[in-house]
Amino acid sequence: MSVQAIADRIGLTQPAVFRHYPSKEAIWVAVMTWLEEQLGAIHQAADASFGESPLTILKHMFTQHVRMVGRHPALAKIVFSDHLRLQFPSLQIRFAGIHSAYERRIVTLLQRAKIQALVPASLPTNDAATLFLCMIQGLGFQFAIARRPMQLRREADQVFALYLRAITTPRLPKRPSNGHRRRTRSHRKNHKEEQR
Numbered sequence: 001m002s003v004q005a006i007a008d009r010i011g012l013t014q015p016a017v018f019r020h021y022p023s024k025e026a027i028w029v030a031v032m033t034w035l036e037e038q039l040g041a042i043h044q045a046a047d048a049s050f051g052e053s054p055l056t057i058l059k060h061m062f063t064q065h066v067r068m069v070g071r072h073p074a075l076a077k078i079v080f081s082d083h084l085r086l087q088f089p090s091l092q093i094r095f096a097g098i099h100s101a102y103e104r105r106i107v108t109l110l111q112r113a114k115i116q117a118l119v120p121a122s123l124p125t126n127d128a129a130t131l132f133l134c135m136i137q138g139l140g141f142q143f144a145i146a147r148r149p150m151q152l153r154r155e156a157d158q159v160f161a162l163y164l165r166a167i168t169t170p171r172l173p174k175r176p177s178n179g180h181r182r183r184t185r186s187h188r189k190n191h192k193e194e195q196r
Contacts, residue, residue: 003027025088028078032094035075038068039098043105054112055119055168058132059160061105065136066156073144079137080145103129110167120170128167135159 003024007014021027042064046057069076078084085092106129113119119128139156142148 025090028084028088028091029094031078032091032098036098039065039102042068053118054109054116055164058106058109059164062132062136062160063153063156066139066152069136069140069143070152073140076140076144080141099133103133106132119167122170123167131163131166135163
């Protein structure tokens with residue numbers, strides 16, 4: 001997006017925009033600051049519900065984040081834009097910091113869920129946090145970039161329900177391979193013949 005396009009959209013001249021922001025990079029840094037503030041508001045609302053189940057808090061964070069994508073679909077385009085990050089490396093650094101802080105919050109909530117026995121003790125919390133973020137990114141991509149016809153909130157609820165099912169279901173014991181089963185049957189057969 002050009003500075004002129006921004007100026008036209010908000011009804012200013014290009015020089016007027018540069019009086020507020022000294023460079024195009026400064027404009028995008030301001031966008032990242034706004035994004036961080038919006039996510040911070042979501043997290044603060046979640047923190048205010050500390051007495052609730054950590055899984056309920058996770059659902060609140062997920063739902064509010066997806067709704068933010070619905071209100072501001074251009075955010076998904078910014079997040080997925082390699083061009084912007086290559087052109088302005090400071091944006092990549094800033095985004096990585098926002099992403100890491102978000103991921104730590106999710107891991108903390110999942111660890112609390114483990115302590116409360118809401119999820120299996122064997123749950124890999126880092127992997128579960130990655131999956132949480134990938135769900136938001138995937139929905140954002142389909143809605144804002146692929147522009148797939150969808151009811152974002154309804155599909156977000158369905159996706160989160162699948163996520164809850166995945167992280168709360170205990171792992172099944174690992175089934176032995178076919179080779180292991182054949183060796184076991186052979187061992188049993190030899191043992192019976194020896195007994196005869």
